[in-house]
Amino acid sequence: MDDLDTLREAVRRFAAERDWERFHSPKNLASALAVEAAELLEPFQWLTEEQSRSLSAEQAEAVRREMADVLIYLVRLADQVEVDLLAAARDKMAENALKYPVEKARGSARKYSDF
Amino acid sequence: MDDLDTLREAVRRFAAERDWERFHSPKNLASALAVEAAELLEPFQWLTEEQSRSLSAEQAEAVRREMADVLIYLVRLADQVEVDLLAAARDKMAENALKYPVEKARGSARKYSDF
Amino acid sequence: MDDLDTLREAVRRFAAERDWERFHSPKNLASALAVEAAELLEPFQWLTEEQSRSLSAEQAEAVRREMADVLIYLVRLADQVEVDLLAAARDKMAENALKYPVEKARGSARKYSDF
Amino acid sequence: MDDLDTLREAVRRFAAERDWERFHSPKNLASALAVEAAELLEPFQWLTEEQSRSLSAEQAEAVRREMADVLIYLVRLADQVEVDLLAAARDKMAENALKYPVEKARGSARKYSDF
Numbered sequence: 001m002d003d004l005d006t007l008r009e010a011v012r013r014f015a016a017e018r019d020w021e022r023f024h025s026p027k028n029l030a031s032a033l034a035v036e037a038a039e040l041l042e043p044f045q046w047l048t049e050e051q052s053r054s055l056s057a058e059q060a061e062a063v064r065r066e067m068a069d070v071l072i073y074l075v076r077l078a079d080q081v082e083v084d085l086l087a088a089a090r091d092k093m094a095e096n097a098l099k100y101p102v103e104k105a106r107g108s109a110r111k112y113s114d115f
Numbered sequence: 116m117d118d119l120d121t122l123r124e125a126v127r128r129f130a131a132e133r134d135w136e137r138f139h140s141p142k143n144l145a146s147a148l149a150v151e152a153a154e155l156l157e158p159f160q161w162l163t164e165e166q167s168r169s170l171s172a173e174q175a176e177a178v179r180r181e182m183a184d185v186l187i188y189l190v191r192l193a194d195q196v197e198v199d200l201l202a203a204a205r206d207k208m209a210e211n212a213l214k215y216p217v218e219k220a221r222g223s224a225r226k227y228s229d230f
Numbered sequence: 231m232d233d234l235d236t237l238r239e240a241v242r243r244f245a246a247e248r249d250w251e252r253f254h255s256p257k258n259l260a261s262a263l264a265v266e267a268a269e270l271l272e273p274f275q276w277l278t279e280e281q282s283r284s285l286s287a288e289q290a291e292a293v294r295r296e297m298a299d300v301l302i303y304l305v306r307l308a309d310q311v312e313v314d315l316l317a318a319a320r321d322k323m324a325e326n327a328l329k330y331p332v333e334k335a336r337g338s339a340r341k342y343s344d345f
Numbered sequence: 346m347d348d349l350d351t352l353r354e355a356v357r358r359f360a361a362e363r364d365w366e367r368f369h370s371p372k373n374l375a376s377a378l379a380v381e382a383a384e385l386l387e388p389f390q391w392l393t394e395e396q397s398r399s400l401s402a403e404q405a406e407a408v409r410r411e412m413a414d415v416l417i418y419l420v421r422l423a424d425q426v427e428v429d430l431l432a433a434a435r436d437k438m439a440e441n442a443l444k445y446p447v448e449k450a451r452g453s454a455r456k457y458s459d460f
Contacts, residue, residue, distance in 0.1 A: 003118060007204055014208065018220040023276050026120065026178075027159040028166035031275040033185070034379055037152035038268030044142040045261040046253050052142035052432070063141075064198045068207035070148070070189055071200050074182065081170065083179045085186050089122055092183035093129065105133040138391050149264055155384030160376040161368050163279070183452040233348060237434055244438065248450040256408075257389040257397035263415070267382035280370035285426065293371075294428045297419065298437035299377070301430050304415055311400065313409045315416050319352055322413035323359065329423040335363040 004075060004085060011076045029077040036073055040066035121202060126191045143194040153155060155181035176208055234305060235317060241306045259307040266303055270296035349420060349430060356421045371425050378418040385411035 015021055043062050044052050055063060078085045130136055158177050159167050170178060193200045245251055273292050274282050285293060308315045360366055388407050389397050400408060423430045 002201065004201075007201065007208075010208055014211065017217045018215060020220075025164035025167050026170070027162055029326045030156045030159045030167075031271055031376060031379075034152040034156045034376075034383075035272045035275055036147075037149040037185070038265045038379075041149045041261055042265050043302060044145045045143055045258060045265055049140035049142045052145075053138050055141070060196065063196055064203045065124065065207060067189065067193060067198055067200060068203035070152070070185070071204045072207060074159060074185055074189070075126045075204075078182060079169075081178055081182075083182055085182060086117065086119075086122065088179045088183035089186045089190075091174075092187060093122075093125055096129065096222045100133060102132045105135075137335075143391060146261060146264075146386055150260075150383045150387045150390055153264075153380045156376060158381050160380055161373060232431065234431075237431065237438075240438055244441065245442055247447045248445060250450070252413045255394035255397050256400070259395045260386045260389045260397075264379075264382040264386045265449055267379040267415070271375045271379045274375045277372055279370035279372050282370050282375075283425075285371070290426065293426055294433045295437060296429060297423060298433035300382075300415070300419055301434045304412065304419070304435060305434075308412060310398075311405065311408055313412055315412060317408045317418075318346065318351065318413035322410060323352075323355055326359065328416075330363060332356060332362045335365070 007072070008075050008079050011072055012079060015076070024076060024080060026077060029073055030078060032079060033070065035074040036066060038071040039069055042066075098100050122187070123190050123194050126187055127194060130191070139191060139195060141192060141195050144188055144195060148188040148192060149184065151181060151184040155185055157181075237301070238268070238305050238309050241302055242309060251279060254306060256307060257311050259303055259310060263300065263303040263307060266299040270300055272296075307320060352416070353420050353424050356417055357424060360421070369421060369425060371405060371422060374418055374422040378415065378422060381411060381414040381418055385415060387411075 015024055040063065043055075043059050043066075077083075079094065130139055155178065158170075158174050162178075189200065192198075245254055273296075274287075284307050307313075311322065324326070360369055385408065386430075388404050388411075419430065422428075
């Protein structure tokens with residue numbers, strides 16, 4: 001599993017072997033991804049931000065496992081809707097750079113309160 | 116942006132240049148990730164599974180952008196909690212293979228109704 | 231528990247007795263609510279829409295419990311940010327009626343694909 | 346809109362008038378609820394807990410509107426799966442009281458770190 005392509009192939013094979021493709025509609029995968037992202041949020045929900053920066057070994061392991069699930073479903077969804085994840089992220093980062101120029105954004109939380 | 120390491124460095128630099136590290140506690144990043152995952156679910160919520168398999172160009176573009184956001188926050192969170200995403204996914208896939216042996220899982224939706 | 235006011239008082243007392251108010255910042259409660267809403271989504275994620283209309287007794291019970299959690303956190307958050315939930319819902323329904331006039335909305339899924 | 350029953354009837358009528366019942370499968374409503382709960386989380390995601398306790402007028406209004414959406418979808422889902430929300434919440438509160446006895450829970454965050 002040394003890159004996203006290898007992971008995509010592994011997940012694809014995993015689903016095919018189990019005849020699970022029929023469950024893996026983009027709609028269902030997007031639901032599963034949202035559920036996993038919430039499970040990743042769960043260990044953090046009552047922690048202070050400070051505490052969240054120094055997790056116990058047990059918490060860190062739980063977080064690591066949920067992050068794996070998020071990535072697996074994200075890669076699976078990308079496979080189904082034919083999105084190149086790294087190219088999409090590159091495009092989004094370029095867009096963000098235009099939207100939040102360093103000079104205006106620096107030292108300001110404006111983005112973060114400006115919903 | 117040819118791999119996750121490059122993306123991690125780009126996001127790290129982006130945050131540093133804007134002095135946004137203080138917002139990027141693991142707790143906050145896990146929230147942001149859950150919010151983005153829900154935004155990714157939104158375009159699918161009223162579609163049938165069938166419709167979700169053939170998105171319009173506009174829908175596909177929205178989905179691609181939200182997937183990028185999910186990946187960016189996931190990579191950023193992984194950076195903060197020092198998780199190797201691909202190694203975590205590899206371990207989780209190995210665990211899943213033990214949990215859902217092909218013979219028992221094949222042709223069965225049991226996993227999927229067995230919460 | 232015959233109305234939302236009674237529920238609010240019960241939840242308030244429950245938290246006070248356990249000295250849990252300090253955990254119940256609006257930020258944390260909003261996280262907990264999102265986590266519970268995802269747990270409510272989980273039993274549905276691999277079901278077809280049709281299947282979701284006829285849950286097994288076990289599924290129905292799981293769904294009922296998660297709905298209770300969502301309501302409890304929603305009422306607790308409303309208490310902390312001083313929102314009258316029913317008044318807010320009434321205002322939102324009035325707004326929705328203006329946004330989706332019957333004549334234009336009827337027989338159209340436009341709202342639902344028009345994100 | 347003086348109670349949940351009135352709200353349920355209003356939402357039911359709203360959907361019927363627009364012929365939207367076909368979109369309102371429990372699966373779809375659970376997705377919509379999760380999406381709205383995440384939208385409610387969004388205004389809080391970069392705030393400190395302290396800041397979340399004193400929202401600006403604009404933030405408070407956004408939060409109020411998202412809370413309304415959560416309640417509306419929750420009531421609509423409850424209608425479809427025939428759950429009495431207040432009875433479910435009452436049962437869950439009784440269960441929580443057994444699970445977290447005052448003596449053991451008081452002054453302890455154990456629940457909150459014990460996932």
